[in-house]
Amino acid sequence: MRRTEDLADVPLLAIEGEVPDYWLDHHVPSRTPAGRPIGRGPGVTNMQEALMLVAAGRGALLAPAHTAAYFARPGVAYVPFTDAEPTGYGLVWRLGHDTGAVAAFARTAREVAGAMRP
Known part of the structure; x- marks a missing residue:
C-alpha cells in the first residue's frame, strides 16, 4: 500500500x-x-x-x-503512505493534577521537542 x-x-x-x-x-x-x-x-x-x-x-x-x-516483528511490514498527513502528538495529563513536577516535565518536553524539529 x-x-x-x-x-x-x-x-x-x-x-x-x-x-x-x-x-x-x-x-x-x-x-x-x-x-x-x-x-x-x-x-x-x-x-x-x-x-x-x-x-x-x-x-x-x-x-x-x-x-x-x-514494534519490529517477523511477519509485519510497515508501509508508509505517500499521501497521508504526519501524525501529531501532544502531552496530556489528568485535569486537576497540574503539579509543579508536571509543569516542569511539560516545559522540558516542549524544549526538547522544539530542539528536535528540522
Whole structure:
C-alpha cells in the first residue's frame, strides 16, 4: 500500500474500548478519501494483539512511522503512505493534577521537542 485510497483493499483492525467516535473516525476510517468502503477486521485492545493479527494476515493497522522501530516483528511490514498527513502528538495529563513536577516535565518536553524539529 502506498496511498490512503489503497485502504479499501484490506480490512482495518477495529479498536475496542471506550474511545470517542472522532478518534475512531481518524484512526480507523470507514471510507477512503474517495469514498470507497474500508472493511473491518477483528477487534483489538492493545498493540501486541494487533501485531499478532497483522502477522496472521487478519487485517492491517494504521500506525505512526516510529512504530516500526519500537514494534519490529517477523511477519509485519510497515508501509508508509505517500499521501497521508504526519501524525501529531501532544502531552496530556489528568485535569486537576497540574503539579509543579508536571509543569516542569511539560516545559522540558516542549524544549526538547522544539530542539528536535528540522
